[in-house]
Amino acid sequence: MRSRLPRTACLLRIIALCILLSHAAAYFGLTGREPLVLLPGPFSNEPPTGKAHLKQCEQMTLTRRQKRLCRREPGLAETLRESVRLSLLECRYQFRNERWNCSLDGRGSLLKRAFKETAFLLAVSSAALTHAIAKACSSGRMERCTCDDSPGIQHREAWQWGVCGDNLKYSTKFLKKFLGQKKVSKDLRAQVDAHNINVGIRLVKRGLETTCKCHGVSGSCAVRTCWKQLSPFHDTGRLLKNRYDAAVRVLSVTNAATGETELAGPHRHGQSPRTTDLVYLEDSPSFCRPSRYSPGTGSRSCAKDTSCQNLCCGRGYNTAMRLTSLSCHCQVRWCCHVECQTCVREEEVYTCKTA
Structure with a gap:
């Protein structure tokens, strides 16, 4: 299915940056066995200026x-790079145990199709961009925005607005300007992409909370x-993964009252999908074998009791022994020093067979 996507082209280009950066995953070390720790990017508190920024x-x-907008906004280029890093790491983390593990290297064909995976990529990219801009404002990395200064809390006289809040209001306003979303296209694919982009933005908004600290006598x-x-971007990523698991396949229908085309989910008796539903147009491939959409699951690590059966697609798995070093027999020495020995442990490693 061909599609003209003038209003979402920039998000697809941002995701293309993820393709170029996907080889960096080995450096970030996401194996799926450790808790998610977002590594600090190469960003300073001072936004780049002059020729470096341009x-x-x-x-x-x-x-x-x-x-042009980027040149007018010192700090925006760094923020865009940060959003790419956020979306890439979160995508790889959420799909670490899935047949498609967010690997896009050399397989941009997936972005041309309206799969559930494409829906997630668009949503996580727009969410990361919304999150990164709001954080850049509050940290002073962008010159044209600052802290959020509109609490809107009742009994404001009893509260003192302090610290630097994340400026989500500026972020969403700037994002609409940056994406150039003015009018929804009649093209079905463009409607689907615009819907998924907005899902990412909405879920970031849901994570905005008011944090308070008490002052006073006793x-x-x-x-x-x-x-x-x-909230931490990992929380948004988890919500998006839940939406991916429950994604709705849609089709285009004509509204009898307005004559305009709308998205409708066949499994919901023709009702429009909810504003927080990820939507798609075509079923995904199996991702089991190498194709233009994925490298397949051959040689992927898996957990014997939980993921090997699904991940290996019925081909079975190989078992190997590996020696790992870890700290053991730790003792606390007076007063604040811990001494440990190094132990070597043999463990089984499982990898999917290629054939």
């Missing part, structure tokens, strides 16, 4: 209009310092 904008895969909380703070 050069970064020119090096990014953006439209001509987006490059902890009386006569005065509270409060600020708005986004």
Whole structure:
């Protein structure tokens, strides 16, 4: 299915950056066995200025209009790179035990199809961009925005607004301007992509919370310092993965009252999908064998009791022994020093057979 996507092209280009950066996954070390720890990116508190900032904008895969916006917003180029890093790491983490593990290296064909996986990529990219811009504002990495200063809390006279809140209001406003989303296309694929992009933005908004700290005599909380703070991006990624698991296949219908085309889910008696549903148009491939959509699951590590059966697609798995070093027999020495020995442990490793 061919599609003209003028209003979502920039997000597809941002995801293309993920393709170029996907080889860096080995450096980040996401094996699926450790808890998610987002590594700090190469970002400083001071936004790049002058020629350095302009050069970064020119090096990014953006439209001509987006490059103009980038040049006017010192710090935006770094923020865009941060959003790519966030979306790439989160995608790989959420799909670490799935047949498709977010590997896009050399397989951009997947982005041309309206699979559930494409829906997740668009949503996680827009969510990461929304999150990164809001955080960049509150940390001072972007010059044209600052902390959120509109708490909107009742009994405001009893509260003292303090610290630097994440500026989600500016983030969403700027994002609409950056994406150039003015009018929804009649093209079905464009509608689906726009819907999934908005799902990512909405789920970030859901994670905005008010955090407060008490001040006063004997902890009386006569005065509270409060600020708005986004939840960790990993929380948004987990919500998006849940939406992916429950994604709705849609088709296009004509609204009898307005004459406009709308998305409808056949499994919901023709009703429109919810605003937080990820939607898709065509069933995904199995991802078991190498194809233009994925490298397959051959040689992938798996857990014998939980993931090998599904991940290996019925081909079975190989078992090997591996020696690993770990700290053991640790003792606390007076007062604050811990001494440990190094133990070597033999463990079984399982990998999917290629044939």
